[in-house]
Amino acid sequence: MELKYKSKINKIRGFALGLIFAGMILMYIGLYFKEQEWIMITFMILGVLSIIFSTIVYFWIGMLSTKAVVVTCPSCHKETKMLGRVDACMHCKQPLTLDKSLEGKEFDEKYNLKKYQKE
Ligand SMILES: [Zn+2]
Numbered sequence: 416m417e418l419k420y421k422s423k424i425n426k427i428r429g430f431a432l433g434l435i436f437a438g439m440i441l442m443y444i445g446l447y448f449k450e451q452e453w454i455m456i457t458f459m460i461l462g463v464l465s466i467i468f469s470t471i472v473y474f475w476i477g478m479l480s481t482k483a484v485v486v487t488c489p490s491c492h493k494e495t496k497m498l499g500r501v502d503a504c505m506h507c508k509q510p511l512t513l514d515k516s517l518e519g520k521e522f523d524e525k526y527n528l529k530k531y532q533k534e
Pocket of ligand 1: 488489490491492493495504505506507508509
């Protein structure tokens with residue numbers, strides 16, 4: 416079964432990595448505007464900001480990882496970390512759940528929303 420969902424931790428990591436690249440590209444673009452100092456400085460500041468932001472995101476993943484539950488994936492038998500009631504395996508994207516009542520149901524990230532947790 417091919418899932419369009421990624422493991423949440425992998426998804427956030429991908430986002431943080433994207434921010435670093437965005438920051439580098441912004442600073443690189445800034446170098447093209449050497450004559451117009453204020454444009455260059457604006458791009459540099461934006462670049463630095465997105466790299467700082469990605470560091471914060473990486474820090475946040477670290478915090479989340481300590482709260483994540485380590486489970487052994489039934490599909491690939493590797494250890495994976497999951498967040499929330501439903502998540503996907505980090506290695507093979509196998510949908511996982513901690514909630515017995517959701518077993519066998521179709522994978523849906525909506526089960527992580529607060530209003531579904533009360534039901
Ligand atoms: Zn797996």
